[in-house]
Amino acid sequence: xxxxxxxxxxxxxxxxxxxxxxxxxxxxxxxxxxxxxxxxxxxxxxxxxxxxxxxxxxxxxxxxxxxxxxxxxxxxxxxxxxxxxxxxxxxxxxxxxxxxxxxxxxxxxxxxxxxxxxxxxxxxxxxxxxxxxxxxxxxxxxxxxxxxxxxxxxxxxxxxxxxxxxxxxxxxxxxxxxxxxxxxxxxxxxxxxxxxxxxxxxxxxxxxxxxxxxxx
Amino acid sequence: xxxxxxxxxxxxxxxxxxxxxxxxxxxxxxxxxxxxxxxxxxxxxxxxxxxxxxxxxxxxxxxxxxxxxxxxxxxxxxxxxxxxxxxxxxxxxxxxxxxxxxxxxxxxxxxxxxxxxxxxxxxxxxxxxxxxxxxxxxxxxxxxxxxxxxxxxxxxxxxxxxxxxxxxxxxxxxxxxxxxxxxxxxxxxxxxxxxxxxxxxxxxxxxxxxxxxxxxxxxxxxxxxxxxxxxxxxxxxxx
Numbered sequence: 001x002x003x004x005x006x007x008x009x010x011x012x013x014x015x016x017x018x019x020x021x022x023x024x025x026x027x028x029x030x031x032x033x034x035x036x037x038x039x040x041x042x043x044x045x046x047x048x049x050x051x052x053x054x055x056x057x058x059x060x061x062x063x064x065x066x067x068x069x070x071x072x073x074x075x076x077x078x079x080x081x082x083x084x085x086x087x088x089x090x091x092x093x094x095x096x097x098x099x100x101x102x103x104x105x106x107x108x109x110x111x112x113x114x115x116x117x118x119x120x121x122x123x124x125x126x127x128x129x130x131x132x133x134x135x136x137x138x139x140x141x142x143x144x145x146x147x148x149x150x151x152x153x154x155x156x157x158x159x160x161x162x163x164x165x166x167x168x169x170x171x172x173x174x175x176x177x178x179x180x181x182x183x184x185x186x187x188x189x190x191x192x193x194x195x196x197x198x199x200x201x202x203x204x205x206x207x208x209x210x211x212x213x214x215x216x
Numbered sequence: 217x218x219x220x221x222x223x224x225x226x227x228x229x230x231x232x233x234x235x236x237x238x239x240x241x242x243x244x245x246x247x248x249x250x251x252x253x254x255x256x257x258x259x260x261x262x263x264x265x266x267x268x269x270x271x272x273x274x275x276x277x278x279x280x281x282x283x284x285x286x287x288x289x290x291x292x293x294x295x296x297x298x299x300x301x302x303x304x305x306x307x308x309x310x311x312x313x314x315x316x317x318x319x320x321x322x323x324x325x326x327x328x329x330x331x332x333x334x335x336x337x338x339x340x341x342x343x344x345x346x347x348x349x350x351x352x353x354x355x356x357x358x359x360x361x362x363x364x365x366x367x368x369x370x371x372x373x374x375x376x377x378x379x380x381x382x383x384x385x386x387x388x389x390x391x392x393x394x395x396x397x398x399x400x401x402x403x404x405x406x407x408x409x410x411x412x413x414x415x416x417x418x419x420x421x422x423x424x425x426x427x428x429x430x431x432x433x434x435x436x437x438x439x440x441x442x443x444x445x446x447x448x449x450x451x452x453x454x455x
Contacts, residue, residue: 004318008309011348072303075271080322081295 001090006097008067015063015098019056023106026052027113034114041114046176049110050169053129054136054162056102061140062157064095065148074149078214088141088210095137103129116180124185125176131195132172138202139164145213171195220283221246222372222403223268228277229427230263237263239427241277245372250394250404250417252435254443255424256451261407262302264424265374268405269299281372298370300378304361308350312341312360315349320367327367335366340385354381362390365397373397375406379414391417411443425451 009015030048034041068074077087107129111118118125143161147153175191185192221244228241237260245251253261266272268279270290278285284292306315313332320327336342339359349357358381365373373394379387394404394417408414415421415435421443423431430450438446 001322004307004310004314007314008307011309067307071305071307073305073307075269075299075301075303076305076319076322078271079269079294079297079299081291082324 001087002093002097005064005067005091005094009094009098015060016101019060019098019102020105022059023052023056023102023109026055027106027109031113042180045110045114045116046173046180049107049176050132050173052106052110053099053103053132054165054169056106057099057133057136057140058158058161060098060102061095061137061144061161062147062154064091064141064144069148084211084214085207087214088145088206091145092137092141092206095141096133099133099137103133118180119182121179121182124179124188127185128172128175128179128188128192128195131192131199132168135168135195135199135202136165138199138206142202142206142210142213145210149216167194167198171198220280222282223279223405225264225268225279226277228264228267228279229275230260230267230272231275236427238267238274241424241427241429243422243429243432245403245405247371247401247403248398249419250398250406251420251422252415252418253405253407253422253424254409254411254447255407259424259451260427261424262376265299265301265376265405265407268372269297269301269374270294296371298365298368298373300361300365300374301376304357306349306357306360309348311346311348312336312352313345315360316363316367319364323368325367331367335363336360338366339363339389355383355386358382359386362386362393365393371402373402373404373406375404377408378406379408379410387413411440411447415440415443421446423447423450 034044068077077084080087110116140161143157147157147160150156171191171194175188175195178188178191179185223243223245225241225243228238229236230238237258241260241264243251253264255261263272267274268281268286270286270293273287280286281293282296284296286293307318310318313336316332316335317327333342333345336345339362341356341359341363344352344356349360352360362378378390382390398404398417404417406418418435421431421433421435421438422429423446431446433446435443
C-alpha cells in the first residue's frame with residue numbers, strides 16, 4: 001500500500017508539488033509579517049514551525065484516500081480479504097514518508113529564512129518532530145478515510161482533525177520551544193511522554209477502528 | 217443429497233430512500249452454472265451484484281455465497297469471490313504490471329514476474345506491461361481488469377457487463393476463460409444488457425423487473441430474438 005501510494009505520488013507529484021509551494025508561500029508570509037526582530041522571532045518560531053507542519057500535514061493527509069476515490073479503487077480495498085488494519089498501516093507509512101520529506105524541506109527553509117542556528121538542538125528536535133508527525137499522521141489517516149466518501153470532506157476533515165490534535169500540538173510546540181532555547185532533552189521529558197502516549201492512543205484507535213470506517 | 221447453491225438470494229429487499237430497488241429477489245446459482253442477469257436501467261442488477269459482493273447491505277432478506285452469509289460473514293465471502301464491476305478498479309499512474317502486482321499482494325496471492333507476464337500475455341497486454349494505465353484505451357483497461365481473474369482462483373464470479381469494450385479476440389479469450397471456470401465448478405452471475413453472443417456463456421437467464429426476478433428460464437434453445445421477446449414481455453422497456 002505504502003509502495004503503491006509513493007510510486008503514484010512520485011509520478012504524479014500532485015500532493016508534493018502543492019505542499020512545497022504552500023510551504024514556500026507560508027514562509028514568505030511569516031518572513032514579511034515578522035521582519036528582522038530576533039526577539040520576537042524567537043518567541044513565535046516554535047508555533048510557526050508547527051503551524052507550517054500541521055497545515056501541510058492537513059493538506060497532504062486530506063488527499064491520502066483521494067487516490068482511491070479518483071481511481072475508483074475504494075471497492076478494491078473493501079473486497080480484499082483479511083485484516084484491513086494492514087491497509088491503514090500502509091496508508092500511514094506512505095503519509096509519514098511524504099510528511100517527513102515536506103517537514104525536512106520546511107525545516108531547512110526555516111533555518112535559511114530566519115537564520116536559525118539549530119546546533120545541538122537538532123537531534124532532540126528531530127525526535128520531537130518524529131513523535132509529532134506520527135501522531136498527526138495516525139489520526140489524520142483515520143479521519144481521511146472517514147471523510148473520503150462524504151461531500152464536504154475538505155471542510156469536514158480539518159474540523160474533525162484539529163481538535164483531536166490538541167495534545168500533539170501542545171507537546172510539540174512546548175518541547176520545540178524549550179529545545180530551541182538550548183535546554184537539554186531531559187527538560188522536555190514530560191512533553192515527550194505526552195507525545196508518546198498520544199501516538200500510542202491514536203495508533204491503537206486507528207488499528208482497531210479502521211475496518212469499521214472502511215466498511216462505512 | 218441436494219447440493220447447496222454457491223449463490224443463494226432469498227427475499228432480498230434493498231431500499232434507497234423512498235425507492236425500493238429490490239423487492240423480494242429470490243435467485244440461486246449452482247456450482248458450474250452461469251446466470252445472466254437482464255433488466256432495464258435501474259432495474260437493480262448492479263445493486264444485486266453489490267449485495268452479493270458484500271459491498272452493500274440488504275434492507276431485508278439474506279444472501280449466502282458458498283454457504284457464508286454476505287452480511288455476517290463478509291470476509292469468508294470475499295475470500296471466494298472474484299468481482300469485475302463497472303469501474304475497472306485500476307490506478308492510472310501505475311503500469312499494467314504494477315496494478316496486477318498490487319492487487320495480488322492485496323489478496324495475498326503469489327505474483328512473480330513470470331506469472332504476471334504470462335497473465336498479461338493472455339489478455340494481449342504483454343507489450344504494454346510497463347505502460348501506465350493512464351495511456352490505455354477503455355478496452356485495454358477492461359482486459360487488464362479481467363486479467364486479475366487469471367491470478368486468483370475464485371469459486372464465485374460476479375461480472376457487470378464483462379464483454380463491454382472488448383474486441384473480438386478479447387471476447388473469445390473471456391468466453392474460453394468463463395467456460396473453463398464453469399467446468400471447474402465455479403458459479404457465475406453476470407449482469408448484461410446484451411441479448412447476443414455474450415449470453416452464450418450463460419445457462420439461465422434471470423430478468424429483473426419491478427424489483428423482482430420476473431423471469432428465470434434456461435437459456436438453451438433460445439436465440440437472441442427469443443430472448444428479446446421474452447425480455448420485452450417481462451419488462452416495461454420497449455425492445
